[in-house]
Amino acid sequence: MQRTLVLIKPDAVQRGLCGEIIARIERRGLKLAAMKLVQVTPELAHRHYGAHVDKPFFEGLVRFITSSPLVAIAVEGENAVDVVRTTMGATNPVEATPGTVRGDFGLTIGMNLIHGSDSPESAATELALFFDDGEIIDYERDIDGWIIES
Numbered sequence: 347m348q349r350t351l352v353l354i355k356p357d358a359v360q361r362g363l364c365g366e367i368i369a370r371i372e373r374r375g376l377k378l379a380a381m382k383l384v385q386v387t388p389e390l391a392h393r394h395y396g397a398h399v400d401k402p403f404f405e406g407l408v409r410f411i412t413s414s415p416l417v418a419i420a421v422e423g424e425n426a427v428d429v430v431r432t433t434m435g436a437t438n439p440v441e442a443t444p445g446t447v448r449g450d451f452g453l454t455i456g457m458n459l460i461h462g463s464d465s466p467e468s469a470a471t472e473l474a475l476f477f478d479d480g481e482i483i484d485y486e487r488d489i490d491g492w493i494i495e496s
């Protein structure tokens with residue numbers, strides 16, 4: 347079992363796509379373990395996207411991610427990190443496969459709708475930025491016996 351951080355980015359919130367994106371995550375069989383609307387501060391943006399600080403797009407990325415609220419979700423399930431990444435599609439929507447979030451709703455790389463952690467290690471770091479321990483809820487779903495082979 348893994349947990350990963352999903353961010354429904356400001357462009358998707360503004361476009362009214364939260365329900366659509368959450369539905370895709372749920373239909374995949376993944377479980378919501380925590381969820382909240384967050385107005386990201388420049389400080390949080392710098393911590394979350396610290397790996398990109400030297401990239402030419404960094405300043406624009408921080409401006410975008412702090413421009414309007416986003417939805418932060420702790421997503422749980424078997425191989426959650428990779429399953430979320432394939433559900434998202436490639437970083438650049440031009441290259442994202444139709445059927446993925448970015449491939450169905452995105453057009454430009456700067457507004458690509460969704461974030462998902464890229465490894466279990468970054469998931470742990472990123473989840474800690476957005477959620478306190480007590481906010482991530484451990485609970486059982488009866489349906490899981492029909493989603494996950496025992």
Ligand code: IDP
Binds near residue numbers: 407458460
């Ligand atoms: P990812 O979101 O698919 O993991 P990363 O390479 O980690 O992609 O980049 C983080 C975010 O930075 C991207 O989702 C995108 O919003 C933005 N970004 C990445 N590359 C570019 C670029 O070349 N121009 C503008 N924004 C970019």
Ligand code: MG
Binds near residue numbers: 462464
């Ligand atoms: Mg990334």
